[in-house]
Amino acid sequence: MLSNSTELSIWVLVGFTAILTIFFNLYILLMSLHGYRQNGHWLPCETIISALSLTNILHQIISYIWMTMEELDRNCLLKEQSFSVILVVVFSLKFSIIWITAFLTFFYSTKLVIEPIHCYTKIQEAFLKHVGTVVIAIPVCGFITCMPLITVLSPLNKTIENEFCSSIIPVGLNGTIYVIYYFLISDVIPGLLMLKSSISISVHLAIHLHHMKTSNNGFHTPKLGSEMRVIHMNLGLVVVFLCFLLVDLYVYYMSIAKMENVMMLSILFSSIYTAVSSLLLIYGKKTFWKGLLHLHNLFIDEYPCLECLKVPENKAKEKTTPGH
Structure with missing residues (x-):
């Protein structure tokens, strides 16, 4: 179990x-709105x-509200059911984040395919x-x-060992089966979709790089411009998600096998994941x-x-090498 000082540090x-996450995502929304107006x-x-x-x-705001309530209301003066409802909303938003990310990577995988594959063309039209x-x-x-989580997050979880007003410690066989089901449908399946897209x-x-290099006779480095930036973004999203998946797997293992509540750690790494993926x-x-x-x-x-933290906005022009 996490100590009180550890919980405070995580908070x-x-x-x-x-x-950071709210700043990055508000920036994205404002820039997208500006593009829509243009x-x-x-x-x-x-x-x-x-x-x-x-x-x-929404995920960051509601997660932080839940953590703040847990920190300030140690004796669970508020109804325990209210804590569970908020936690269900947090899990449903987490489900949405991972699936929308998988949807985005799959969309770009269909868009960046060079060969006119009939299946991908149909998927693009559907998109x-x-x-x-x-x-x-x-x-x-x-x-x-996530609605069935209400039964898993029952007030019966409030024991001497469990200091939280709500937790993801499953109650009985049905609770364990549902937590495993939730992990598969919210993490594993969209993760497989992301892996398929990245491959x-x-x-x-x-x-494509091989064709470009061949057409240039090997004398010039092939460049893809903005496409390469999108490719880096997609592969980066997949790598960050895989790191998050390992942490989430640990959280579910501790909840099911060890019957320990490490929900604070889950929200911490979810916050880090959303911040990095937003960047x-x-x-x-x-x-x-x-x-x-x-x-x-x-x-x-x-x-x-703070002058040393300044970042150049334009890449330095490449020096031209003299001919032989």
């Missing part, structure tokens, strides 16, 4: 990461990213028609899927990234003592 860390319509990728950003913000419906359906499905992107990237989303769009660097440098200019 402070989650507050810090929540500030173009007059939402692109499918911007619709998915905006939905993901909004879900990240263009129903992307808004999907980003609305995912949170609804997430909330419906597809990597294979087609290798084929990767900004990196994926060049205009977002350049704007963020500009804001960062403007902030540093106000404090000369």
